[in-house]
Amino acid sequence: MTGAPERAGPDRAPTRTDATAVVEAYLRCLDAADHPAATRLALGLLDGGWTVADVLVDVVAAAQREIGLRWLAGRWSVAQEHAATHVSEQVVGAVGARIPPAPTRGHVLLACVEGEWHALAARIVAEVVRADGWRVTFLGASVPGRHLVSYLHQAGPDTVLLSCVQPHRLIRAGRMIEACRAAGVPVVAGGPGFGVDGRWAAAVGAAAWGGSARDATRLLDGSLPPATHAGRSPAPDADEYLRVLRRRRDIVQAALAAVDPPEEDAEALANAVAHLVDALAAAIRVGDPQLLLDHTTWQREALPGSRNDRGDVLATILACCAEMLVEHPRSDRYLRAARAAPGPRTGRAGLRPS
Amino acid sequence: MTTTSRDGVAGPVSDDGRATRSGAARPPDTPPPADAHLVRELLDGLAEAVVTTDGHGTVTLVNAMAAALLPQVVPGTPLIGCNVPALATAARDGAGSFETAHLGRRLRGVRRDLAGGRHAWYVRDVTEERARTDSLLAERARTAFLARAGSRLGTSLHREQTLRTVATLGVPYLADLAVVVHRLPSPAEDVPHWVRYADGDASPSTGVAPATLVRTVPGLADALDGDPTDPSPWRDAELADLAALLPGDFGCPGTVLVSPMPSAGRPAGALILVRAAGRPGFDRRDIELAREFAARAGAALGAAELYGEQAHLARVLQNSLLPPELPAVPGVCLAGGYRAAGDSLRIGGDFYDVLPTGGGAMFALGDVCGKGVGAAVLTGRVRQSLQTLRLVEQQPLGLIRLLNRALFDTPDAVRRSQFTTLLLGTLTVEPDGAVRARIAGGGHPSPLVVRPDGTVVPVQVGGMPVGALTDARFAETEVRLAPGELLLAYTDGVTEARGGPREVEMFGERRLHRALASAAGLPPAALVDRLLQLVDEWLDGQGHDDIAMLAVRPAETA
Numbered sequence: 001m002t003g004a005p006e007r008a009g010p011d012r013a014p015t016r017t018d019a020t021a022v023v024e025a026y027l028r029c030l031d032a033a034d035h036p037a038a039t040r041l042a043l044g045l046l047d048g049g050w051t052v053a054d055v056l057v058d059v060v061a062a063a064q065r066e067i068g069l070r071w072l073a074g075r076w077s078v079a080q081e082h083a084a085t086h087v088s089e090q091v092v093g094a095v096g097a098r099i100p101p102a103p104t105r106g107h108v109l110l111a112c113v114e115g116e117w118h119a120l121a122a123r124i125v126a127e128v129v130r131a132d133g134w135r136v137t138f139l140g141a142s143v144p145g146r147h148l149v150s151y152l153h154q155a156g157p158d159t160v161l162l163s164c165v166q167p168h169r170l171i172r173a174g175r176m177i178e179a180c181r182a183a184g185v186p187v188v189a190g191g192p193g194f195g196v197d198g199r200w201a202a203a204v205g206a207a208a209w210g211g212s213a214r215d216a217t218r219l220l221d222g223s224l225p226p227a228t229h230a231g232r233s234p235a236p237d238a239d240e241y242l243r244v245l246r247r248r249r250d251i252v253q254a255a256l257a258a259v260d261p262p263e264e265d266a267e268a269l270a271n272a273v274a275h276l277v278d279a280l281a282a283a284i285r286v287g288d289p290q291l292l293l294d295h296t297t298w299q300r301e302a303l304p305g306s307r308n309d310r311g312d313v314l315a316t317i318l319a320c321c322a323e324m325l326v327e328h329p330r331s332d333r334y335l336r337a338a339r340a341a342p343g344p345r346t347g348r349a350g351l352r353p354s
Numbered sequence: 355m356t357t358t359s360r361d362g363v364a365g366p367v368s369d370d371g372r373a374t375r376s377g378a379a380r381p382p383d384t385p386p387p388a389d390a391h392l393v394r395e396l397l398d399g400l401a402e403a404v405v406t407t408d409g410h411g412t413v414t415l416v417n418a419m420a421a422a423l424l425p426q427v428v429p430g431t432p433l434i435g436c437n438v439p440a441l442a443t444a445a446r447d448g449a450g451s452f453e454t455a456h457l458g459r460r461l462r463g464v465r466r467d468l469a470g471g472r473h474a475w476y477v478r479d480v481t482e483e484r485a486r487t488d489s490l491l492a493e494r495a496r497t498a499f500l501a502r503a504g505s506r507l508g509t510s511l512h513r514e515q516t517l518r519t520v521a522t523l524g525v526p527y528l529a530d531l532a533v534v535v536h537r538l539p540s541p542a543e544d545v546p547h548w549v550r551y552a553d554g555d556a557s558p559s560t561g562v563a564p565a566t567l568v569r570t571v572p573g574l575a576d577a578l579d580g581d582p583t584d585p586s587p588w589r590d591a592e593l594a595d596l597a598a599l600l601p602g603d604f605g606c607p608g609t610v611l612v613s614p615m616p617s618a619g620r621p622a623g624a625l626i627l628v629r630a631a632g633r634p635g636f637d638r639r640d641i642e643l644a645r646e647f648a649a650r651a652g653a654a655l656g657a658a659e660l661y662g663e664q665a666h667l668a669r670v671l672q673n674s675l676l677p678p679e680l681p682a683v684p685g686v687c688l689a690g691g692y693r694a695a696g697d698s699l700r701i702g703g704d705f706y707d708v709l710p711t712g713g714g715a716m717f718a719l720g721d722v723c724g725k726g727v728g729a730a731v732l733t734g735r736v737r738q739s740l741q742t743l744r745l746v747e748q749q750p751l752g753l754i755r756l757l758n759r760a761l762f763d764t765p766d767a768v769r770r771s772q773f774t775t776l777l778l779g780t781l782t783v784e785p786d787g788a789v790r791a792r793i794a795g796g797g798h799p800s801p802l803v804v805r806p807d808g809t810v811v812p813v814q815v816g817g818m819p820v821g822a823l824t825d826a827r828f829a830e831t832e833v834r835l836a837p838g839e840l841l842l843a844y845t846d847g848v849t850e851a852r853g854g855p856r857e858v859e860m861f862g863e864r865r866l867h868r869a870l871a872s873a874a875g876l877p878p879a880a881l882v883d884r885l886l887q888l889v890d891e892w893l894d895g896q897g898h899d900d901i902a903m904l905a906v907r908p909a910e911t912a
Contacts, residue, residue, distance in 0.1 A: 078872065082884060086880040147700065153665065184510040231506070249857060271891065271894075274894065
């Protein structure tokens with residue numbers, strides 16, 4: 001691993017205080033959508049002896065977390081967030097261009113689960129892993145399963161890193177992992193979509209889980225023998241999650257009819273219901289009702305409509321799901337837990353940035 | 355010399371000693387025969403050896419089979435002193451059974467307690483039974499190995515990965531170390547490469563062998579030509595030849611088996627299995643198994659090589675048909691977005707292209723009727739024609755007319771009746787930083803101008819599809835993009851994407867306008883990403899037509 005030795009001297013080490021100051025300065029560049037300034041700042045840090053991991057993880061990723069919070073708090077618009085993310089992507093590109101293009105280690109394939117469009121975190125992992133000497137192919141945001149499989153057979157990578165940020169995409173992530181395992185390639189899972197500490201990663205067949213770019217390099221340093229981490233995925237306890245997914249469309253229709261939202265909210269609400277069904281299926285797939293509870297806690301704040309109504313809307317949706325899935329014992333149990341969960345809280349603390 | 359016990363009649367002897375005999379159906383009141391001679395004859399007729407002891411552990415009786423199998427057991431002597439160690443030990447420890455190899459036979463004995471502290475040992479010769487069980491287990495292990503090998507070998511279509519799998523699979527079941535010697539599919543070089551895996555390694559290692567290896571390792575040249583050779587014990591003198599393939603700490607190999615890995619066409623390589631010095635050599639069944647395994651490995655490797663060639667071919671074609679990386683155009687900020695309809699090659703009938711010119715650039719965005727590879731090939735033809743024709747005609751309207759004629763002149767054009775909707779434009783940067791776009795249209799959806807305040811205005815172009823009619827009419831229009839304004843050209847795959855809450859509704863122009871309004875002010879790349887994301891979410895996993903878009907904005911003056 002690259003680490004302290006790459007730095008010019010101990011006085012250059014990014015202590016917590018100056019890292020914080022650097023992040024502040026970087027955020028100001030983002031706020032102004034000033035990508036030349038942001039790039040200058042990042043490259044300046046590299047020149048000052050910071051490693052690629054230091055710059056990308058401690059500055060760019062840290063700033064991105066702050067942006068997520070600002071967006072959640074309503075201080076930044078979607079457009080502002082997108083513009084800032086766009087600047088950070090260019091910065092990651094510029095920092096990546098400084099990495100010597102001569103990999104000394106194996107081939108790592110990195111992809112975001114299908115449906116996941118926030119690729120910046122994964123892009124950062126790609127560059128940090130590349131700086132660690134690996135040959136990295138980044139397939140980008142929202143990679144369809146078929147593309148991943150066809151690429152696997154073409155390139156024959158040693159390992160696949162799969163990013164999943166939102167747990168309701170776990171079913172898709174699990175299918176992609178299954179495809180990788182079937183092609184004989186072990187998968188290292190990354191991101192909070194596999195649970196806060198990666199607790200659901202093993203259930204969907206991942207060989208290991210990491211929460212950060214530095215975790216990824218550490219895990220790749222270890223051994224991931226294909227004999228143990230490839231082949232058939234561990235079988236889920238029951239196929240109830242499949243039966244739940246089969247009713248997804250019906251549930252969305254029923255929930256729309258029950259809530260009867262204003263026209264302009266219908267799409268967002270339909271998406272929210274579909275994601276809730278996905279989260280329920282994922283919770284059943286990994287056997288942990290907490291996945292659904294986390295999701296509904298988050299949705300209670302994110303549903304369309306006025307804040308006061310959201311609790312009622314969520315209750316209606318959950319009741320609708322329960323009615324449609326009454327013959328499925330686990331769904332019934334999980335949904336009852338979700339309906340019994342405490343009502344809307346004030347403030348947005350504890351929310352996950354998406 | 356033999357004594358007969360009065361009630362020493364054994365029960366049924368055929369049940370292997372597993373069931374307790376006391377419960378067997380004995381006629382309730384039949385007195386035992388008093389004829390000692392008859393009892394003796396009955397005992398000697400048994401296929402099982404019978405030995406009885408009295409209350410002191412002294413042998414009282416041995417039948418004829420016992421005398422044959424256990425000649426060391428003599429009546430009148432203590433059983434614990436007999437020269438059958440397993441039986442003596444069992445008798446001493448009060449054990450209920452024993453199993454041992456004795457005088458070249460496999461014997462299994464079971465004790466039965468008799469009245470008055472006496473015991474009877476029933477001993478069976480299980481040599482053949484044991485051999486059958488062992489061979490059955492060995493056969494099962496072989497079958498399981500081949501099944502595992504089959505499933506693992508079938509998983510990958512990638513050559514290097516298949517080689518690694520072959521090297522690891524045979525260890526430790528077949529040998530302590532396996533080396534696959536192979537030649538790269540490209541005929542340019544004739545150097546043998548190797549992939550090696552030894553028991554305990556974390557992963558296989560690879561390397562290039564000296565060219566002399568093939569001649570010096572006995573049997574390797576034959577195997578690489580497809581001929582099997584017999585396994586050979588390895589002599590020190592020959593170790594040097596193999597040393598290039600062995601890890602430094604492996605020590606002296608015991609036996610080595612070289613097997614060809616045949617595949618369709620040419621042999622895919624050779625599998626060298628090495629057993630350590632302490633391990634028994636390869637027997638006949640081991641050799642058959644190794645050959646079978648090598649044959650399956652060869653077939654898998656052959657399939658991977660074939661797939662590799664085909665995939666390479668497809669990739670080369672695909673790269674020429676995928677949307678290009680956009681060139682840097684001074685004064686203009688550009689971004690393209692592309693999603694092919696469900697196809698692992700990711701090519702389709704939508705396309706865009708940007709070609710720098712003296713004062714700016716020329717761009718094209720179009721949609722060829724049809725899907726998949728056939729449509730992609732036509733997009734390639736349209737793009738190439740444009741690149742050539744622009745050398746003689748730089749005005750969009752003139753160029754689109756030329757293109758129409760060129761497409762008509764291609765053989766089969768009429769029969770194929772393939773046509774293209776197209777936007778073709780030039781971009782000129784003006785001194786104040788604005789960009790002037792002249793756009794000629796061929797029946798394509800109108801491009802949209804997005805203003806910084808979120809207003810979205812269609813640019814009416816018109817015209818008829820290209821390649822459909824010889825006398826088609828085309829139109830041209832002009833639009834000026836002030837700094838901050840963005841021009842988006844897109845194909846109908848965007849607006850006709852079906853999905854949403856009811857899963858059958860089209861994304862539609864209204865939704866597109868709204869999405870663009872919310873993304874006003876974003877740089878082209880971010881705007882295109884956002885649109886792709888929205889359409890993707892709208893589709894929610896449903897199939898869609900090809901989608902292409904191209905966004906143009908005057909560069910920010912920095």
